[in-house]
Amino acid sequence: MRRLKCIVKVMVVAVLIPTTFCCNKVNDTQNPTITVSTMAGSTKGFADGSGNIAQFYSPAGVCVDALGNVYVADKDNDMIRKISPSGMVSTLAGSSRGYADGSASTAKFFAPTGVCVDLDGNVYVADMSNHRIRKITPNGVVSTLAGSSPGFAEGSGSAAKFYYPVGLCVDLLGNIYVAEEFNNRIRKITPAGVVSTFAGSGGGNADGNASTAKFNNPTGICIDLQGNFYVTDYSSNRIRKITPAGMVSTLAGSTEGFADGTGTAALFDHPFGLCVDKQGNIYIADMWNSKIRKITPVGEVSTFTGSVSGSVDGNLNTALFGSPCGICIDSNGDLYIVDATHHKIRKIDFK
DSSP states (O other): OOOTTTTTOOOOOOOOOOOSSSOOOOOOOOOOOOOEEEEOOOOOOOBEGGGGBOOOOSSEEEEEOOSSOEEHHHHHGGGEEEEOOTOOOOOEEEESSOOOEEEEEBBSSEEEEEEEEOOTTOEEEEEEEEEEEEEEEOOOOOEEEESSSSBBOEEEGGBBOOOOOOEEETTTTTTEEEEEEETEEEEEEEOEEEEEEOOOOSSSBBOOEETTOSSSEEEEEEEESSSSSSEGGGGGGGGEEEEEEEEEEEEOOOBBBOOOOGGSSBBBOOOEEEEEEEEEEEEEEGGGGTTTEEEOOOOEEEHHHHHHHHOOOOEETBBBHHHHHEEEEESSSSSSEEEETEEEEEEOOOO
16 A cells, blocks of 8 residues: 555545535636635644644645634644634644644644544544554644544543544534544544444445445545535545435545546545535545546546646646645635645636
8 A cells, every 4th residue: 555655554534514614615627716825834734823834744634614713633743733813833732653642732742644623623633653642622632532542442541542543524513523534434423432333344445334444554534514424535546425324425526546437436645634525526535546536426536726746836627736735614615625735725716
């Protein structure tokens, strides 16, 4: 399996609360007013500040809150960064590599990859190489919601075990869903910290009931307004769907490659993160194809933007990405994308 050289095990995904962070527009790839820009970041490193003064080091996950603040899992800096609506980058939590709860300025993470935010402003982190799910309150207190040493175990808090959790999302009831790469499962964490398996039974590629379905290194997860979950099944190059009734199916994709089309006729090359708008359109960070793909509710896959690998701003036809991984959508319908190899946060503006 190919990996970016900057990644410890994997990169991340985008996740949202659907009724708060979904698009209200029908997207038009021919609309010249849709532009791609660099919101923050420049060369590899660490620096707070605005625009290209700020520096990230292999950022991975991204999400946005109701006020337009963007949160970034800055994986190789082992920090969670925050970008204000005006473009000012600051460090929300994290100090150095390791594991420690406590105040935001002294807490430690180890290769955080996924981030999501709930309706109360709590930020949840898939602390990948610590095999834990962490929580950052609006007051800046970091705690461990669930997880301990690497492995697989259900239970509450530290009794539960994960094996490289990567992507996560939260529903309106405060339940957190985790795409767990090496256990090949989707796990669920209640607000009280009780962990169970939501879908998946081990490595492979099998549709069917959630208890018997198989995933192959899932990395991204999001939820739509009807309660359907969508999963980027990274190593099987597929986008999977889990209904509220617990049935798993393949929405699009088959073998590794690149092709637009419907359902299994479409091809992806290690899709990583995804998000969904209010119309039910899904946007995919197709990492190794260096593209942003779009799937309609009927499973029709097209290339939304991107072509060859690069870092170019502009319109949808000319913009270039390196290895897009995290992706999310705000209340205006604008997309935020982590361009991992270029250490940048890009934005697709529909205004």
